Amino acid sequence: MSERSYNASELLICTASRLMEDGTTAFIGTGIPMLAASLAQKLQAPNLVTIFEFGGTGAILETLPLAVGGGCTFNRAIAASGIRDIVETAQRGFVEYGFLGGAQIDAYGNLNTTVIGDHDHPKVRLPGSGGGNDVGSNCWRTIAIMPHDRRRFVQTIDFITTPGYLTGPGAREAAGLPRGTGPFRVVTTLALLGYHPVSRRMQLLATQPGVSVEQVLENTGFELLLADCVEQNPPPSAEELRTLREAVDPDGLYI
Amino acid sequence: MRKGSAVDLTLKESDDTLRSETVRLLESGVGKMIQPPDVEGFREWNRAKSKRLVDKRMSEAEAVRRFIRDGDYIGTELYGTVRCPMSLVHEIVRQGVTNLRVAGQGVLELDMLLAAGLVKALDLTYIGLEVYGLSNCLRREVETGRVEHVVEWSNAGIAWRFKAAAMGVPFIPVRSMLGSDTLKYSSAKVIECPFTGLPIALLPALILDAGLIHVHRADIHGNAQIDGISGFAAEMARASKRLIISTEEIVDTEVIRRRPDRTIIPYYLVDAVVEAPFGSHPGELCYRYARDEEQIKLWVEASKEPASTEEFLEKHIYRVADHRAYLDLFGQERLQALTHGAPGREA
Numbered sequence: 001m002s003e004r005s006y007n008a009s010e011l012l013i014c015t016a017s018r019l020m021e022d023g024t025t026a027f028i029g030t031g032i033p034m035l036a037a038s039l040a041q042k043l044q045a046p047n048l049v050t051i052f053e054f055g056g057t058g059a060i061l062e063t064l065p066l067a068v069g070g071g072c073t074f075n076r077a078i079a080a081s082g083i084r085d086i087v088e089t090a091q092r093g094f095v096e097y098g099f100l101g102g103a104q105i106d107a108y109g110n111l112n113t114t115v116i117g118d119h120d121h122p123k124v125r126l127p128g129s130g131g132g133n134d135v136g137s138n139c140w141r142t143i144a145i146m147p148h149d150r151r152r153f154v155q156t157i158d159f160i161t162t163p164g165y166l167t168g169p170g171a172r173e174a175a176g177l178p179r180g181t182g183p184f185r186v187v188t189t190l191a192l193l194g195y196h197p198v199s200r201r202m203q204l205l206a207t208q209p210g211v212s213v214e215q216v217l218e219n220t221g222f223e224l225l226l227a228d229c230v231e232q233n234p235p236p237s238a239e240e241l242r243t244l245r246e247a248v249d250p251d252g253l254y255i
Numbered sequence: 256m257r258k259g260s261a262v263d264l265t266l267k268e269s270d271d272t273l274r275s276e277t278v279r280l281l282e283s284g285v286g287k288m289i290q291p292p293d294v295e296g297f298r299e300w301n302r303a304k305s306k307r308l309v310d311k312r313m314s315e316a317e318a319v320r321r322f323i324r325d326g327d328y329i330g331t332e333l334y335g336t337v338r339c340p341m342s343l344v345h346e347i348v349r350q351g352v353t354n355l356r357v358a359g360q361g362v363l364e365l366d367m368l369l370a371a372g373l374v375k376a377l378d379l380t381y382i383g384l385e386v387y388g389l390s391n392c393l394r395r396e397v398e399t400g401r402v403e404h405v406v407e408w409s410n411a412g413i414a415w416r417f418k419a420a421a422m423g424v425p426f427i428p429v430r431s432m433l434g435s436d437t438l439k440y441s442s443a444k445v446i447e448c449p450f451t452g453l454p455i456a457l458l459p460a461l462i463l464d465a466g467l468i469h470v471h472r473a474d475i476h477g478n479a480q481i482d483g484i485s486g487f488a489a490e491m492a493r494a495s496k497r498l499i500i501s502t503e504e505i506v507d508t509e510v511i512r513r514r515p516d517r518t519i520i521p522y523y524l525v526d527a528v529v530e531a532p533f534g535s536h537p538g539e540l541c542y543r544y545a546r547d548e549e550q551i552k553l554w555v556e557a558s559k560e561p562a563s564t565e566e567f568l569e570k571h572i573y574r575v576a577d578h579r580a581y582l583d584l585f586g587q588e589r590l591q592a593l594t595h596g597a598p599g600r601e602a
Binding site for chain 1: 333334335336337338359362379380381382383385386389390393394397398400405407408409410411412414415418429430431432433434435436437440445453454455456483484485486487488489490539541542545546548597598599
């Protein structure tokens with residue numbers, strides 16, 4: 001693959017990676033968040049504190065874990081504890097970012113990873129919450145990473161596994177979720193999305209390179225708000241792609 | 256604020272200084288309480304448990320036969336491809352212990368129980384194949400209704416339920432799961448916190464009939480130490496009425512006493528100690544051996560269809576007498592190679 005071209009995974013990884021800030025704490029799930037964190041540590045965020053749900057805090061990602069409890073999740077880490085300690089750390093407000101995936105998402109950023117169809121007679125039984133609900137409930141700002149199409153971006157999700165803004169402004173607080181928490185960004189193959197500060201509905205912040213606003217709207221199953229100024233994401237840079245391919249995932253496990 | 260029914264907590268003997276107070280119940284999950292939090296029974300069980308330092312070593316076959324029964328509520332730790340008690344799980348499948356109720360946090364190990372059709376009810380947080388996607392066995396067993404009850408929880412939710420049991424209290428207040436269908440389809444409750452007025456989720460203690468944990472080292476009495484992340488081992492061990500430990504190696508008690516700070520599971524919690532080198536195969540054990548990716552992929556493929564699933568179980572479990580014979584399927588050379596790729600760095 002030439003340096004200028006890149007695939008969908010590489011685009012998602014680079015876009016997500018740019019959202020990771022140096023000197024912050026980030027709850028990392030398997031797959032793309034892990035690669036994004038590893039890339040961020042090698043570029044703009046060498047002191048990104050990665051947090052893995054089964055107990056790894058502050059790992060330096062040298063090889064890629066295939067499991068969130070795998071040895072790489074506490075490689076040269078500052079602490080190896082357990083799941084309760086990790087989620088309690090988020091519950092008392094120490095974890096800024098949480099990175100999540102999902103099978104379905106709605107306009108308020110609610111996520112489904114439990115069932116397609118009826119809960120008691122499901123058409124497809126998905127894995128369940130795992131740490132997703134804990135992350136979406138307790139981290140200050142959650143970032144979802146997903147492919148973008150109408151099957152995933154839907155008007156009504158079949159099951160709210162992980163709370164976004166629930167039914168709208170004030171709903172999280174009314175439910176008892178920690179004040180000031182909630183969805184922050186959605187990174188997709190077509191766009192970078194955020195949430196309107198008042199209505200809490202999803203809005204388009206930027207399109208991915210070569211993607212039009214119309215394409216994003218066509219692939220979204222609910223009414224998507226537009227930010228005052230919709231920007232165009234820059235493509236992955238030569239440095240990002242080189243680091244990703246040579247240092248983050250040289251064996252091509254994910255990309 | 257949602258309307259709620261009132262739970263009367265009025266003290267019977269009235270005292271002028273005591274005001275009649277109620278706690279508002281805001282929501283009750285509709286999920287079945289698969290294992291009620293009988294904390295009084297648990298205390299009595301624990302009182303009766305022997306505290307003598309005896310030799311508890313036995314084989315997988317004996318441990319499963321003596322301590323796990325049809326219909327039991329069981330749990331495994333850590334999970335799937337990481338420090339998982341696979342040799343014990345294989346033995347449960349081999350003996351066909353059935354109608355199990357299971358704390359559902361897992362990958363390969365719970366896949367095996369589901370594949371063999373042994374699971375009747377799940378408190379489920381995550382069963383999947385991680386990097387390899389959805390669990391085919393979970394899909395088949397739940398979508399056909401062979402698993403009769405599926406009750407939802409978050410990952411920490413299950414660990415916190417163990418913590419409540421470990422504390423000896425009937426529930427634990429937490430801020431996860433609120434506002435979601437995960438709570439609606441659980442057996443948790445939401446109350447208005449009597450101290451802050453905030454809605455707070457109460458998760459019932461989860462007391463296991465039998466817990467299964469794989470560790471790095473244990474002595475013959477069951478004093479057990481784990482290296483690396485400890486997942487939810489401390490909580491689950493203390494939430495188990497019967498506890499089976501499998502261990503990479505049996506060490507002299509003096510080794511335990513030299514580093515008592517490393518003991519996560521003290522002997523009096525433990526009923527059986529099973530020596531199981533490569534006990535987490537094909538999963539990994541940090542500082543000891545890496546995942547056997549080839550074998551994991553073999554399962555991922557086999558589990559896609561019922562016939563190939565059955566063939567896999569035949570070859571790796573039913574037609575294999577015990578864990579030693581299971582390891583012989585792979586041979587020393589392949590197992591030794593896995594030790595070279597062991598994850599983590601020893602202190």
